[in-house]
Amino acid sequence: MSNRIKQKATTRKNKFKYSLASLLELPKEVLLDLPKISLVGDLQMQLENHRGIIEFTEGKVRINTKVGVVTVTGEELVLRNITDQEIMIDGKIRVVSYK
Amino acid sequence: MLIRRLWAFFAGYVVITVESRRLEKFLNLALARNILFWDVTFKRRNGLTMKVSIAGFKPLRHIARQTDSTVRIKSKKGWPFFWIKIRKRKMLAVGLLFFLTTIYFFSTFVWFVDLQHREQLKYLSEEEIMEEIYSMGLRPGVPNWNFNLRELEKELAVRLPKLSWVGITLEGTKATVEIVEKTLPPEDEGAKQPADVIAAKDGVVEEILVIVGEAVAKEGDAVSAGEVLISGVIYPKQEESPEDPNPEQLVEPRVVHAKGVVKARVWLVAVSEIPIIEKGERRTGSTARQVSIKIGGKQIIIRGPQKSPYQYYQMEQTVKRLPSWRSIKLPVELIINIYHEVEKYQIDRGAKGAESLAVAEAKTTIEKQLPEGAKIFDKRTEVLEKATDYGTVKVRVTYEVLDNIAQTKLLDR
Structure with missing residues (x-):
């Protein structure tokens, strides 16, 4: 990929x-x-320009973007707000990575 | 976020649980269909809860079928569901409406009449005043729209002539009547008590007219304030004493209420200081109004400019608060700021100009205290200080006038 x-x-x-x-x-x-990611401390992450959710569990969210899959790992992750443009994740965020 | 939440409440939403082997597919399809959903929380493997708008719920079922998911409604929230509930319980709605209108209706009445006076009442009792207020129509239970407070104030002052000021304010259901009693001159009970006539101020006695009592001061005497001019204690005449059969017996002096007119030359002095160059601010007349609401520590401007549009200004602030109940104060305030534009000005009078202004000012202060038709012997003006360092001119104006300096002072025994 x-x-x-x-x-x-x-x-x-x-x-x-x-x-x-x-x-x-x-x-x-x-x-x-391109996706645009903004983080508020380790509490909230906002991702604009996504292309769908690949995986969603309490500890891991994987989101498809144009430049690959953005993986967010953490604890008690909640999709606070989702539209076809942006995703907002609340919870305790540990790692944000591209694969 | 708050707006979004409010919108969600008014539009209504359902909390659902979704169970599926392909949860992500379910979410993506929902996104593709522009279904409004939020707060997606992972519950357990292949299970989550989320909130969906009412409009989005129907197409969601379609997606559920496509992805082999089971969707269950956990709860229904928001205004539309609440409205359905109310429609089922019409009497509740009627009762609510009735309650609100009753509260509103009764809040248009006066329920409390409160009397306030800063000083101890001397001539009237509270009961008397309250009775008068009640009889004028301001009593608990009357609607507050059918009287004019200004008229009532005037009427109460007319009905009770011992009041010098009446102010009535209506705050919600409470009418507050504030009163101030007149200060009446003490009744003339002292007219028969023994008294001296003393000098009210320093002066040289010109004329002394004794009506009752014995003159102590003579014409031409210089007297100082407080000195006895006409004594109320009259000792019997000297020649009577030797004829007194009992020399041991003390001669009791006669005490009277001394009366008289003592005209004396007195000096009225006024000192006035005027700056040569006067600097100051004066209002230009243009104003700006700013209305804001303060909730807790936050201040939100509703109308008007963000800050003063003028460089130099004076600010007038009125704060309106909801009436506090017991010790509970609502942290909500309405603040109205009025900015008055001011301009700086500078007047250079010159030393001569300042002097004449100071003299004129001093003269007017003296002439205010001058008794009517007073005879003026002399007017003197002296410049005290021409300290240009301070930039001011200070003058003293002295008038020598004829004035009655007699003052009654009761004798204490």
Whole structure:
């Protein structure tokens, strides 16, 4: 999977978009359709631009995004708010990682 | 978040448990269908609870069928369900409505009349005043819309002439009557008691007219305030004493209530100080109003500017609070700030201008104390200080006038 992402990131179109975003200081998540993650301490995580939930248990949430799967591990995780755009996770967050 | 929660309450939602082998698929399908759901909590393997909007519940069942899930309603919450409950229990709703209207209706009546006076009442008793207030129509149980408080105030002051001021305020169901009694001159019971006539102020006696008593001061005497001018104690004449058959017997002096008019030259002095350059602020007349609500420590501006739109301003603040009940104070306040724009000004009068202004000011203060038709012997003006360091001019104006300085002082025995 990581191979595919690399491929995508290296396409000319994406390169152009990336430099355009850098030049005009535009939000990259909008132009490149990337996920944007914001964390509030270890209590709350907000993820914008997701592509569906892969796994949801009390200790682990896996969310699909354009650049791969974002895995959140922690305790007592609750999906506080979900729309097709964003996901907000409450609980005690330990690890946020890309795979 | 609060708004979202309020919206959820008004729109209504159901708490459901979902059991499925493919929970993630279930969630993704729900997302794809734009179903509004939130607070997804993992319960056990293949089981979770979540909250779904009423509108989203129906399509959810469809998804449940697709993904072989079982959906169970745990509870129904929010206004729509509450409304259904109420519709089933009409009498409850009627009772609630009745209760609210009754409360509202009765809150338009006066239930308490409270009398307040800062000082001890001297001439009237509280009962008398309350009786008067009741008889005017302000009594517990009357609706509060059919009287004019200002008229009542005037009427009460007319009915009880011993009151100098009456203020009536209505706060909810409580009418507060504030009164101030007149200070009447002490009744003339002292007119027969023995008394001296003393000098009210320093002066030189010009004329002394004794009506009752014995003159102590003579014309031309300089007297100081408090000195006895006409004595109320009259000793019998000297030549009578030798003829007295009993020399041992003490001659009792006659005591009277001394009366008289003592006209004396007195000095009225006034000192006035005026800055040469006056700096100050005055209002330009333009104002801005800001209305805010303070809840606990938070202040929310409802109307008007965020802060004063003027660089220089004076602020007038009125705080309105809900009436406190016993010791419970609600931490809610309505704050109205009125900003008055001010401009700085500077007047340079010059030393001469300041002096003439100071003299004029001092003269007016003296002339206020001047007895009517007083004879003025002399007017003197002296500049005390021309300390330009301080930037002020200080003058003293002295009037020499003829005034009655007689004052009655009861003799103490």
